[in-house]
Amino acid sequence: MRTSRILAIALLGLAIASSAFGQSAPPAAGSKLTIGLVLVGPYNDRGWSQANYDGLQYVKAKVPGVDFIYIDKANSADRPGTTVSQLAESLVSQGAKMIIFSSDDMMDEANKFAQEHPEIFVVMTTGDQSWKEGKAYKNLPNMINIMGKMEYMKMVAGVAAALTTKTGKIGFLGPLINDETRRLAASAYLGARYAWTSYLKKDPAKLEFKVTWIGFWFNIPGVTSDPTQVADDFFNSGYDVVISGIDTTEAVAEAAKFTAQGKKVWAIPYDYAKAIDEGKGVSLGVPFFNWGPAYAKAAKDAMAGTWKARFEWNGPDWKNINNPDTSAVGFNKGTLSKEASAAVDRFVAELAKGLNLWAGPLNLQDGSAYLKKGEKASDQQIWYLPQLLQGMQGQSVSK
Amino acid sequence: MRKERLAKLLFGIGALALALGISTLVLLAAKAPPLAAYANIALGALGSWDVAANVLVSWVPLVLATSGLLVTFTAGLWNIGIEGQITLGAIFATWALRALQGAALPPALAIGLAFAAGMAGGALWALLTGALRTFGGVNEIFGGLGLNFVSTALNIWLIFGPWKRPGVASMSGTVPFDKSLWLPTLAPGSRLAPASLALALAGIALVFVLLRGSYFGLRLKAVGRNPRAALLLGIPAERYLLAAFLGCGLLAGLAGAVQVTAVYHRLIPSISSGYGYLGLMVAMLASNQAPLAALVALFFAALNVGSIRLPIVLKLDSSLAGVLQGSLVLFFLLGQGARQRLLERKRGGRP
Numbered sequence: 001m002r003t004s005r006i007l008a009i010a011l012l013g014l015a016i017a018s019s020a021f022g023q024s025a026p027p028a029a030g031s032k033l034t035i036g037l038v039l040v041g042p043y044n045d046r047g048w049s050q051a052n053y054d055g056l057q058y059v060k061a062k063v064p065g066v067d068f069i070y071i072d073k074a075n076s077a078d079r080p081g082t083t084v085s086q087l088a089e090s091l092v093s094q095g096a097k098m099i100i101f102s103s104d105d106m107m108d109e110a111n112k113f114a115q116e117h118p119e120i121f122v123v124m125t126t127g128d129q130s131w132k133e134g135k136a137y138k139n140l141p142n143m144i145n146i147m148g149k150m151e152y153m154k155m156v157a158g159v160a161a162a163l164t165t166k167t168g169k170i171g172f173l174g175p176l177i178n179d180e181t182r183r184l185a186a187s188a189y190l191g192a193r194y195a196w197t198s199y200l201k202k203d204p205a206k207l208e209f210k211v212t213w214i215g216f217w218f219n220i221p222g223v224t225s226d227p228t229q230v231a232d233d234f235f236n237s238g239y240d241v242v243i244s245g246i247d248t249t250e251a252v253a254e255a256a257k258f259t260a261q262g263k264k265v266w267a268i269p270y271d272y273a274k275a276i277d278e279g280k281g282v283s284l285g286v287p288f289f290n291w292g293p294a295y296a297k298a299a300k301d302a303m304a305g306t307w308k309a310r311f312e313w314n315g316p317d318w319k320n321i322n323n324p325d326t327s328a329v330g331f332n333k334g335t336l337s338k339e340a341s342a343a344v345d346r347f348v349a350e351l352a353k354g355l356n357l358w359a360g361p362l363n364l365q366d367g368s369a370y371l372k373k374g375e376k377a378s379d380q381q382i383w384y385l386p387q388l389l390q391g392m393q394g395q396s397v398s399k
Numbered sequence: 400m401r402k403e404r405l406a407k408l409l410f411g412i413g414a415l416a417l418a419l420g421i422s423t424l425v426l427l428a429a430k431a432p433p434l435a436a437y438a439n440i441a442l443g444a445l446g447s448w449d450v451a452a453n454v455l456v457s458w459v460p461l462v463l464a465t466s467g468l469l470v471t472f473t474a475g476l477w478n479i480g481i482e483g484q485i486t487l488g489a490i491f492a493t494w495a496l497r498a499l500q501g502a503a504l505p506p507a508l509a510i511g512l513a514f515a516a517g518m519a520g521g522a523l524w525a526l527l528t529g530a531l532r533t534f535g536g537v538n539e540i541f542g543g544l545g546l547n548f549v550s551t552a553l554n555i556w557l558i559f560g561p562w563k564r565p566g567v568a569s570m571s572g573t574v575p576f577d578k579s580l581w582l583p584t585l586a587p588g589s590r591l592a593p594a595s596l597a598l599a600l601a602g603i604a605l606v607f608v609l610l611r612g613s614y615f616g617l618r619l620k621a622v623g624r625n626p627r628a629a630l631l632l633g634i635p636a637e638r639y640l641l642a643a644f645l646g647c648g649l650l651a652g653l654a655g656a657v658q659v660t661a662v663y664h665r666l667i668p669s670i671s672s673g674y675g676y677l678g679l680m681v682a683m684l685a686s687n688q689a690p691l692a693a694l695v696a697l698f699f700a701a702l703n704v705g706s707i708r709l710p711i712v713l714k715l716d717s718s719l720a721g722v723l724q725g726s727l728v729l730f731f732l733l734g735q736g737a738r739q740r741l742l743e744r745k746r747g748g749r750p
Contacts, residue, residue, distance in 0.1 A: 071711055073709055080671075081672035081703060093447065177567065377447055
């Protein structure tokens with residue numbers, strides 16, 4: 001089947017072919033749709049990959065006619081000799097008509113796949129290549145980008161951290177340095193600083209916020225820094241709350257270990273709603289993604305023929321940020337003091353009413369102006385934050 | 400002679416049967432249906448032209464690495480450092496393409512130069528192990544292993560440092576090269592580059608001729624069997640050992656260059672894909688016979704590509720392919736050992 005298609009295209013000539021399928025989305029999939037999910041880590045990592053996996057379980061339960069298959073550990077360290085687009089093709093050969101690439105590391109391969117398979121619906125989670133106003137825009141009619149506005153929930157995490165820390169020192173366990181991780185670390189800082197100054201009425205100079213990057217989304221021995229070690233370093237040097245920005249739960253495990261030794265420390269995991277169960281007593285809460293609703297919408301579009309290439313950056317449902325049917329991001333509260341818990345509720349209510357912490361005056365880490373007084377950051381300014389913010393310690397750009 | 404061949408074949412079949420037995424036991428222990436698993440591997444490797452092409456894509460670097468190892472094995476060398484030699488080949492090829500990307504060279508020439516650079520990189524790394532062995536008295540197993548770690552560190556440093564993407568250090572590697580610098584494929588969407596296939600065939604054929612029918616091959620064999628005796632016969636053993644390293648390095652470097660120009664189109668952290676270690680197994684299993692090595696490599700490549708279906712269809716881990724490959728080599732070596740003992744007993748030698 002495919003060979004004949006390829007031959008036909010070869011006959012038409014590359015130029016004609018690319019303009020021919022450069023125009024429209026794939027035809028409607030009809031009443032049955034198999035989705036193929038490509039995961040960067042194990043499907044049961046209790047972090048990023050599992051959140052995506054659970055998102056598709058939601059779609060399967062809510063959208064009649066949908067089934068899904070997946071391949072996990074889609075990275076060249078775990079599956080040597082393979083490429084991500086090749087793995088996606090294996091899913092297509094098993095009947096997938098829609099492919100979800102669920103990691104920012106898959107950008108090149110997702111683009112290649114989308115171009116070579118104009119008949120397949122493609123979602124790239126966290127990507128920006130379908131954002132017309134973005135820096136990486138590519139005209140790919142079969143490509144939808146989906147991302148959640150995690151910035152809000154990282155701010156909430158910052159509030160929980162600021163209300164809990166006794167030393168005034170908050171650590172941020174960062175993955176690798178890119179636009180996404182910079183803006184999420186900055187959001188956590190903005191939340192912490194806001195709670196520190198507005199709720200606790202403390203001197204902002206007395207709040208320390210330090211980011212340490214490990215080099216990837218999860219530990220790869222010999223390649224990344226060891227997140228366990230980084231978390232230990234934080235706890236050993238007076239940082240008593242560590243906010244995790246990586247896909248796995250080392251920060252919580254280390255907080256539990258230190259607590260068992262009699263130290264008072266806490267951690268905030270990331271990505272996965274149930275990651276909160278890992279560290280009973282030490283986990284302040286978890287900012288999490290809820291991919292189900294956005295994936296369900298994309299699936300319905302593919303089936304009905306209403307697919308349109310687009311960039312989605314979905315926010316929380318402010319009526320209930322943890323609503324599984326409507327909210328793209330949420331925050332599950334964990335072990336919080338009464339005061340901290342109340343502050344988190346108050347902060348969420350203020351955000352819902354329009355509080356915007358991404359507003360001037362704000363400087364970048366090197367002291368240069370980012371937002372003037374009264375200026376509100378545009379989506380592009382937030383998405384492509386060029387450095388960490390003034391007041392944050394840690395590397396801004398990878399050297 | 401004929402009897403001996405038959406015995407060899409029988410032992411080979413026995414090893415395969417035992418390896419299948421072990422893999423089946425592993426599957427049963429995991430409560431997975433063994434027949435369905437094997438059927439899926441077969442379908443995943445041969446079920447369509449696309450996957451069969453993917454098997455060949457994987458076969459090319461594997462057979463190049465194996466060809467190189469046939470040379471060092473003949474010289475009696477355990478060239479564990481082949482992984483590093485592939486990696487250095489990839490690094491040098493990337494370096495060449497980065498340097499040539501802006502130049503107004505015809506793409507074919509740029510790719511050709513990248514291959515040459517890759518071969519030079521592999522050869523350099525192999526000669527380093529060789530020099531450590533011949534001049535420094537460091538066994539090539541330890542020297543090679545050490546240099547493997549160095550090559551990995553160098554590769555990661557380049558990807559996360561000097562060659563990182565603008566503003567982002569990414570595990571997905573360096574920025575992909577311009578499409579004009581990809582080794583051309585038969586059709587858009589296909590992964591198989593005919594030129595890489597030709598290189599692999601040329602590589603294994605060259606090694607076959609070299610080892611089978613040349614004076615060099617004969618003397619290399621003598622060095623491999625007994626370096627001291629060879630020396631007494633007037634063969635400069637050290638020079639032959641270095642030549643073997645050089646030959647293997649050239650082919651391993653070429654494998655690395657293929658990974659960069661034809662498979663990933665960029666430098667990635669695990670660019671060698673483990674083909675060096677896999678090649679060691681292939682060469683052992685093929686008893687150092689070039690044509691057989693090509694076939695065994697094809698079988699291993701098919702297992703690797705076919706096993707991608709296991710997690711998708713049966714929710715099984717793909718590492719089953721590794722279990723099968725590993726136990727196959729193990730049983731084959733065990734069989735060889737057993738056969739040796741039997742022969743010795745027959746001849747009335749040591750019990």
